[in-house]
Amino acid sequence: MKHIALIALGEKTSYFCRDQLHRLLGNRINISNYYAEGNLPQRIKADFAIFTSRLAYQKTHTHLSDGLPYMISRRSINYHEVDKLFELPAGTNVLLVNDCIQSANDTISLLQTLGIDHLNYYAYAPGMDDPKMAKVAVTPGESRFVPPSIEKIVDIKTRLLDITSLVEMLSRIGLLTYYADFLSAQYVRDIIQLIDKNQRYKNRAAQLEQELCRLEASRSQKTSDVNLQAVYHFDDIIGSAPALQSAIHIAKRFADSDSTVLIQAQSGTGKELMAQSIHNASERADGPFVAVNFAAITETLLDSELFGYVEGAFTGASRHGAIGLFEQANHGTIFLDEIGDASLSFQVKLLRVLQEREIRRVGSTVPIHIDVRIIAATNQDLKVLIRQGRFREDLYYRLNVLPLTLPPLAERKEDIPVLVAAFLKSFFLDMGASEMRDWIKEILPVFHQYSWPGNIRELQNVVEYLANVCDGRPRPDDLPSSFTATIASMRNRQGGETAGENLKKAVLQELAIAARIGKHLGRRSLARNLDVPESQIRHICQDLVKEGEITLKSGRGGIQLRRNWSEILDSRGDIARNQPLL
Numbered sequence: 001m002k003h004i005a006l007i008a009l010g011e012k013t014s015y016f017c018r019d020q021l022h023r024l025l026g027n028r029i030n031i032s033n034y035y036a037e038g039n040l041p042q043r044i045k046a047d048f049a050i051f052t053s054r055l056a057y058q059k060t061h062t063h064l065s066d067g068l069p070y071m072i073s074r075r076s077i078n079y080h081e082v083d084k085l086f087e088l089p090a091g092t093n094v095l096l097v098n099d100c101i102q103s104a105n106d107t108i109s110l111l112q113t114l115g116i117d118h119l120n121y122y123a124y125a126p127g128m129d130d131p132k133m134a135k136v137a138v139t140p141g142e143s144r145f146v147p148p149s150i151e152k153i154v155d156i157k158t159r160l161l162d163i164t165s166l167v168e169m170l171s172r173i174g175l176l177t178y179y180a181d182f183l184s185a186q187y188v189r190d191i192i193q194l195i196d197k198n199q200r201y202k203n204r205a206a207q208l209e210q211e212l213c214r215l216e217a218s219r220s221q222k223t224s225d226v227n228l229q230a231v232y233h234f235d236d237i238i239g240s241a242p243a244l245q246s247a248i249h250i251a252k253r254f255a256d257s258d259s260t261v262l263i264q265a266q267s268g269t270g271k272e273l274m275a276q277s278i279h280n281a282s283e284r285a286d287g288p289f290v291a292v293n294f295a296a297i298t299e300t301l302l303d304s305e306l307f308g309y310v311e312g313a314f315t316g317a318s319r320h321g322a323i324g325l326f327e328q329a330n331h332g333t334i335f336l337d338e339i340g341d342a343s344l345s346f347q348v349k350l351l352r353v354l355q356e357r358e359i360r361r362v363g364s365t366v367p368i369h370i371d372v373r374i375i376a377a378t379n380q381d382l383k384v385l386i387r388q389g390r391f392r393e394d395l396y397y398r399l400n401v402l403p404l405t406l407p408p409l410a411e412r413k414e415d416i417p418v419l420v421a422a423f424l425k426s427f428f429l430d431m432g433a434s435e436m437r438d439w440i441k442e443i444l445p446v447f448h449q450y451s452w453p454g455n456i457r458e459l460q461n462v463v464e465y466l467a468n469v470c471d472g473r474p475r476p477d478d479l480p481s482s483f484t485a486t487i488a489s490m491r492n493r494q495g496g497e498t499a500g501e502n503l504k505k506a507v508l509q510e511l512a513i514a515a516r517i518g519k520h521l522g523r524r525s526l527a528r529n530l531d532v533p534e535s536q537i538r539h540i541c542q543d544l545v546k547e548g549e550i551t552l553k554s555g556r557g558g559i560q561l562r563r564n565w566s567e568i569l570d571s572r573g574d575i576a577r578n579q580p581l582l
C-alpha cells in the first residue's frame with residue numbers, strides 16, 4: 001500500500017485535506033498528516049509527500065527523509081460552500097480575507113475563473129491596513145483575520161487540494177489510472193452542483209460537461225490498466241467475536257453460491273472486505289472484481305461508466321467507444337457499494353440488468369449478455385428508504401437474495417486489542433506482542449467505553465494517528481478530540497465513585513466518634529454533621545448495611561456499628577483527619 005505524507009501549516013488544514021484525500025481515494029492509500037505548528041516527527045518517511053502550501057513547504061521541508069519525492073499542491077475553493085456567495089447581491093464590495101496576500105489574490109482569481117464574478121473583491125491579509133471598502137468579508141476558513149470594521153462574514157471554509165495536483169500526485173506514485181474515474185466523477189459532480197445554483201452559469205455547465213466527456217474519454221482509453229483484483233480473503237478478516245464469526249460462516253456459504261448478496265452494515269465495518277473475500281472464495285476467483293461506489297459517481301457519468309458507450313455516443317466520447325464496468329466484470333463479481341445512494345431512475349436500469357442479465361452500451365440498441373455475480377452493499381436501512389419512496393421495493397427484493405449483516409465495532413469490543421495489534425504492526429514492523437500490550441494499556445479502557453461510530457475504519461485511523469503523534473505509550477489525553485466526551489464521562493464517573501467511597505468512610509467515622517462517647521446518630525444528624533442531603537445518607541447507609549458495616553433498627557439508636565469504634569478510628573484515612581471529635 002502506498003504511503004503519502006500530507007503536510008500543512010496548521011492543524012485544521014492538515015486534517016481537512018487528509019479527510020479530502022480519504023474521501024476521494026478511500027483506504028487503499030495510507031495517509032499520514034502532519035502540520036508545522038505541531039506534530040512533525042524528526043524524519044517524515046513515506047512514498048511521497050504533498051505540501052498544502054508553499055509556506056508549509058518552507059517551514060517543514062527539512063523534516064523530509066532523504067530523497068523523498070514531494071510536490072506543493074495547488075489549492076481550490078470548497079465547492080460545497082461557495083454557493084453562499086450567490087446570496088450576496090451583484091456589485092457588493094467584499095473583502096477577500098486570507099492568511100497571506102498571495103493566497104487572498106489566488107482565491108479571488110479562482111472565484112473569478114469559476115464565474116463567480118458578480119462581486120467586487122478586495123484582497124486582505126493580516127498586517128494590512130483595513131481598506132474600509134466593504135461591510136462583508138469572504139474568507140476560506142480564516143475568519144480570525146477579518147478586521148473589526150466588517151459586519152458580515154461569509155466563511156467558504158478551508159480550501160481543498162486542487163484536482164490537478166491530485167492527478168499529478170497519483171501519476172507520480174503510479175496510481176492515476178486506478179483512480180481516474182473516481183476523481184473525475186467526484187470533481188465534475190461538485191462543479192456541476194455549484195453551477196446549478198445559479199441560472200447565470202448554466203452555459204458554463206454545458207462547457208464543463210464537455211470537459212467531463214474529455215476526462216471520461218481519456219479515462220476509458222486506459223481502462224485496461226484499471227486494477228480489477230480483489231485483494232482480501234476471509235483469512236484477512238480479524239476478530240473472534242461470535243457475531244463476526246457467524247457473519248464469516250454465512251459469507252463462506254454464500255461464496256459457494258452464485259446468487260446476489262446484499263450486505264447491510266454500518267460504514268467502516270468491512271463490507272468491501274467481506275465482498276472481496278466472498279469473491280476470492282468463489283468459483284469466480286480468477287475473474288475480475290469490480291467495485292462501483294454509487295456515492296461517488298455522478299448521475300451524468302453513471303450510464304457510460306456502468307454500461308459503456310459506442311463511438312459518437314456523446315461529444316468528446318472516445319472514437320472507439322468504451323466498455324463499461326458491467327462488461328469489465330464479466331465472468332467475475334461486481335460490487336455495488338452504497339447502493340442506497342443510486343437514483344430512482346438508475347434503479348430502474350439496474351433492475352432491468354438484474355432481470356435480463358443484459359446491458360446496452362450508451363448510444364447502442366444491441367444487447368450484450370453479461371455473466372456477472374452481484375454483491376451490493378449499503379449502510380442505509382433500505383426498508384426505510386423504501387418507505388420514504390427513495391428505493392424501489394422490487395429492486396430491494398432482487399438484491400436481497402442472500403442477506404448478510406456485519407456487527408458494528410461497538411458490539412464486538414472484545415476484538416479491539418487484536419485489531420489494534422494488527423494495525424500497529426503496519427507501522428512498527430518489529431513490534432513484539434508484549435510491547436503491543438504495553439502500548440495499548442492506558443487507552444484500552446477508553447476504547448472499550450467509546451461508541452465507535454466510524455467502526456473499524458475509525459479504529460484504524462486512530463491507531464495511525466497515535467502512531468504518528470506519540471513517541472511512547474499513548475495516554476487518553478493523546479486521543480483525538482472525538483474521544484473528549486468519553487474521557488470526561490469516565491473521569492466524572494471515577495470521581496463520583498471516589499466521592500461515594502469517601503462519604504462512606506466519613507459516615508463510619510462519624511458513627512465511631514459518637515459511639516466513643518456512648519451516643520447514637522440518626523440519618524438527620526449525620527446529614528447535618530457532614531453537610532450532605534439526607535437522601536444521600538440513606539443510600540450510603542443501605543450500602544453500608546450490604547457491606548456488613550452497620551445494622552439499621554427502627555427508633556432511637558437506629559444505626560448500629562458492627563465493628564468496635566476504636567477499630568474504625570484506628571484505621572481512619574485522610575477523610576477523618578480534619579474532622580473534629582465530638
Ligand SMILES: Nc1ncnc2c1ncn2[C@@H]1O[C@H](COP(=O)(O)OP(=O)(O)OP(=O)(O)O)[C@@H](O)[C@H]1O
Pocket residue numbers: 027236237238239265266267268269270271272273274337379456457460
Ligand atoms: N475485521 C476486519 N479486520 C481487519 N480489517 C478490517 C476489518 N473490518 C474492516 N477492516 C478495515 O477497515 C477499513 C474499512 O473496511 P471496508 O472499506 O471494507 O468497510 P465498509 O463497510 O465497506 O466501509 P464503507 O461503508 O465506508 O464503504 C478497511 O481498511 C478494512 O481493511
